[in-house]
Amino acid sequence: MDKKSVVKTEDLYPVGELQITKGISFLNVPKNEYSTLLKKYPVPGFYDLKLPKGIIDVEVDSHAFERWNQRVGPITTDEILTNIFRVAILINPNRVRVLDRGLAILDKEVVFSFEFEDSILKVTTFFGRISLKPLLLNVDTLRKYNQHYSEEVDLSIDSEVINQQGLPIVPSSVIEFVDSNNIPHLLFYIQNIDTDNNSKRNFFYHLIKNIDMVDGENGNDLVIESIEKSTDDVIGEWIFKEIDMSHPTRYNLSDIQLHVLGLLGNNQFLLKYMAKKDPERLEKLHETHSRSAIRRYAGNKNWNILQKKKK
DSSP states (O other): OOSHHHOOHHHSSSOOOEEEEEEETTOOOOOEEEEHHHHOOOOOTTSSOOOOOOEEEEEOOOHHHHHHIIOOOSSOOOHHHHHHHHHHIIIIIIGGEEEEETTTEETTTTTEEEEETTTEEEEEEEEETTTTGGGGGGGHHHHHHHHHHHHOOOOOOOHHHHHHHHSSOOOSEEEEEEEETTTTEEEEEEEETTTTTTEEEEEEEEOOOOOOOOEETTTTTTOTTTOOOSSSSEETTTTEEEEETTTTTTSSOOOHHHHHHHHHOOOOHHHHOOOOOOOHHHHHHHBBHHHHHHHHTTTTOGGGGSOOOOO
């Protein structure tokens, strides 16, 4: 049998048809601080209200976007701002402290209001940053005062100060897709700088809709086998996996996760994963593909761990 001369992602981890519904890449987004990304936020105390249950997605409306650029900063786009809040609320909701019904603080700094309807949390306005406007510590009193007396306190910030502010944790790209079982997925890619050792640390965050069973074509129930719940976290309506691209052998990943990482060009990550965690699949790859094809797929790097082991 002639061996294949090109390695494709579907040769490694076939998963059926994936339908990418949306893909966004943000240019010139500053890298996040590694320590900030991995900071463990405590669960809000018993005296705090909680975010609504059943949040499927997050939106920032046009009024809130305008107020961000006037009161919070730095000036950004509506898509970046929306995905800042998607990352915060869907991945690490403990970053948000609810002060009152429809009123919350992000990262103990940014005060905003929200509404919740049809499983969508919508950010409706931003009051500002506590570090720039300390009066926002009493923002609920301020809001009630404005409602009763039809007066407004000036919350706008000088444009130079606005542009000096830093963005909260922001993804550099976001992909939404649906798998062959018609289950929605979200994939956030976040780039980081580890200032302790002056290195880059890049992460993917994979979210899959929290569904245990779906109806098969013939009315049979299909168990979603691609998710290993013992190693994944469940946050609200999503099952969530953090993937540190510096450590391909640290995790037990699903075929869908590996397939999508391959589609995004992380070839070496896949091959290193196979060499340590899935050697039988690597052996099969050597049986079906030429040595030069595998070497090209690996980018001619770290070839020693990918060579076929002698029996």
